[in-house]
Amino acid sequence: MAKALGYAANHSFSRLKPQEFEREEPREGEVEIEVLYCGVCHSDIHQVKNEWGNTVYPCMPGHEIVGRVSRLGPGASRHAVGDLVGVGCMIDSCGLCESCLHGDENYCEGPNSWLATYNGPMIPKAKAPGKANMYGRDNTFGGYSTSIVVKESFVLRVPEGLDPAAAAPILCAGVTTWSPLRHWGVKAGDRVGVIGLGGLGHMAVKLAKAMGAQVTAFTTTTEKLVEARKLDAEGLMWSDKDALKALEGQFDFILSTVPEKHDLNSFVPLLRRDGALVVVGALEPLAPVNNMEVAFHRRTLAGSLIGSIRETQEVLDFCAEHGIAPDIQVIPIQEVNAAYKAVEKGDVRFRYVIDMASLRQEMAGA
Structure with a gap:
């Protein structure tokens, strides 16, 4: 010992x-x-x-x-x-x-x-x-x-x-966001949303940008809107219902990084047909989701848990190659x-x- x-x-x-x-x-x-x-x-x-x-x-x-x-x-x-x-x-x-x-x-x-x-x-x-x-x-x-x-x-x-x-x-934080981005096949040209801009969220933005995606960060504070712009991403307040309404059906993939209970119903309509919304931040029960918005567009709601050892080495190597760091x-x-x-x-x-x-x-x- x-x-x-x-x-x-x-x-x-x-x-x-x-x-x-x-x-x-x-x-x-x-x-x-x-x-x-x-x-x-x-x-x-x-x-x-x-x-x-x-x-x-x-x-x-x-x-x-x-x-x-x-x-x-x-x-x-x-x-x-x-x-x-x-x-x-x-x-x-x-x-x-x-x-x-x-x-x-x-x-x-x-x-x-x-x-x-x-x-x-x-x-x-x-x-x-x-x-x-x-x-x-x-x-x-x-x-x-x-x-x-x-x-x-x-x-x-x-x-x-x-x-x-x-x-x-x-x-x-890196592999927890990398794993779903890779698993759901995010690629260059995709439109990606990131809910929450904290430790996980800012890594999700950086990784998705390096993959060639167009990224929008949804936040609750005006300070984080400034941070989103610093990361070369669009920033939107998720309380802005008119702005969200204008984005309906435009996202291929949305990642929620909020580490506590929150409501996803404002974000499900933003997905395209066959789009996916994946939760990585919260492990507790979330607010019920209107399944009509899910079923009528064959959208997917899913969860993801950290990442494998292989994926962790992948994201370390990817970050080194692309000059990415939290x-x-x-x-x-x-x-x-x-x-x-x-x-x-x-x-x-x-x-x-x-x-x-x-x-x-x-x-x-x-």
């Missing part, structure tokens, strides 16, 4: 605080990674506050991790010590179900689904009677820490040309609780990234 330090919450109402713990030694086919940067995702806040009802405490968030390989476990050969690598939302899956064998680990159908980078098995044993915990872990600690140990097949190569700090959010604000870990409040207020443009040198300094001074 190796000593480590991280920031964790012990209750849904508590702040993140320093917590010493021990990481397991890298086992067969695993690598140990010194964490350099970790993005702050809105889902970190949902999980810490137990807003999905499945949090395992203590909860040490962080699934947008960039670091350097520091040790190899027996038989590990995909990465070398010193390599710049990334870790996203998953660190393992069953590897045997149809989804895993197809390369869609993010839809793993094993007894516990995929193993989350933090918060243990996706389905805690207490909520899955009779289902064994195949991973042998009741909880996992994420990237708000000095180090992490991960199965090598779930470790991504960070390409040259990507700033390591800016690369971190690509491992969640807009970030780098902070020391000691400011993470204030960062959470800013994220909830929508005051960050567009993603906080924690510099873990600040945590190592805290560890050295302890």
